[in-house]
Structures are given as C-alpha cells and as structure tokens.
Amino acid sequence: MKLNHLNFEMDFLSTRNVKLCLLSGDPSRTKLIAEKYLNDAKLVCDNRGLLCYVGQTSLGLPILAATSGMGAPSTSIVVSELAQAGINVLIRVGTTGSIQKQIEPGSLIINYASLCKQGAALDIAPNEFPSVACPLLSTDLYYTANAIHPTVYFGINASVDTFYEGQERYANANPHLLRKQQGLIQEYQNLNILNFEMETGTLFKMASVYKLHATSICGVVAARYSEDEVGEKIIHEVVELTIDSCIKSALKTLENIQCGKLKLNN
C-alpha cells in the first residue's frame, strides 16, 4: 500500500533499513542535501512539492532527505507518514529568525524545546503537553555543530503558524497587527526565547507522542531584534553559508548513530 502524500510503498524504507531522516521545510534544501552531501541519492517521492531522496552517508549507510513543507499542517502529514514508513529519528534542518541581540545572522541555533503556538499540534496532544526534543540527539548535535561552526546557540524557540503576523512583522500586507501580536518580540525576548520558525514545535510534540527521536538545527537568516526594516527581511546571502553548516552537523550526528557512537534509548 502506498502512503497518501509521500507516494512510496509503506514498506519501501523499512525493507532498505532506512530509519534516519533530515527534514527540511524547503524542497530545494532536500534536493541540495541529496545531490551535494549524500552518495548515490535517488529521488523516491516528488508530490505536491514534497521531495524525498534516499542516499548514503559517508559510512555507506542509508538515510532519507525529506521535505516537511512550510508550517505545522504540512509537517504533521509528512511526519506521520514517515513514522508509518518506519523512520524513527528526524533532524529538522531549517532557517530561522533570531530575536536575541547576541545571536547574529550567520549563527546556528539548536532548539531543545519550543513554545509551541501551533494549531496542528492541538490535534495531536493537549496544549500543555511539552514540546521537547530528544535530549541525547540534541546534545550530540550541539557538539557536532560546535566542531563545524563558530557561533552555535542552544535554547528554546517559538514555533508559530504565520511568518508575518505571528512573528510581529509590520512590513506586511496587513500592518495593523492584532493587539496580542504587538510587542510579541519584546515579550518573548524577556522569556529567553531565542528564535522564531514554523515547524519545530509540532515536530517535537509528534515525536514524543509517536515514540520517535527528534531535534532541530536552524541557520539564522533574519535579525528580528533590529528596529529598522532590515530586521523584517530574510538575508538571502546568509542562507547558503549557515545551511551548509547545519547539514554537515546534522549528518555527522546521524553518522554517530550509524556507527554506534550515539545510542538513543528506545
């Protein structure tokens, strides 16, 4: 039987012993991972902008590079189907906007927990259910990233459903944000939240409920603490540099699992 959206046979991955996955919001990042960082990558799904490739790490063992799409509803479909297909470790490789002044564009952030303000997650677990990463996976990723990149941060993010209103962007088709969105960045800065993005919170809740292991590493591509218009923008020049380090770090952590150096409890 085929999966509803990922379009490959339910047992396609398990019969090839593929259990580890790098999950990106952007399909072009999935393609990049497959073509530049994996050996012998083969496209196994191309449906609705959701790309999946099976390829091998430098250890000659298989992993999946998959697309979540943007936001929690799409992520929830993809993560559920990957779990049905036997994936049990997921590392989100994404982009993010920093809200803390010390975290400049070009830095990496590993999130070990999320303030999860996402509608889709409410269909999976109660609002109060913690949105936490796998601690062992996150810690290993923190060390691998530090060996690769000069500026790596470890902390809590806010996962929200909108890129504009939900992240207090005034340079928007709708500059009249609801009162509850006005001052959001300041409020979250005071809560020591490091960054905004749109998938991690739901991924973490799903992983806990489905008994999977998940974590998240993102490149900082926007400085949301900046008062001027620059802070509202994605800095595209920084994306490539940070994403290269995110992918290398996440791959190294998956290789640590493959060679037995990192053991995750079941």
Ligand SMILES: O=P(O)(O)O[C@H]1O[C@H](CO)[C@@H](O)[C@H]1O
């Ligand atoms: O770069 P990706 O992984 O898509 O992640 C971030 O970028 C998108 C918004 O531009 C959202 O999906 C957000 O979470």
Ligand SMILES: O=c1cc[nH]c(=O)[nH]1
């Ligand atoms: O500011 C940003 C940058 C990337 N992704 C987001 O969700 N927000």
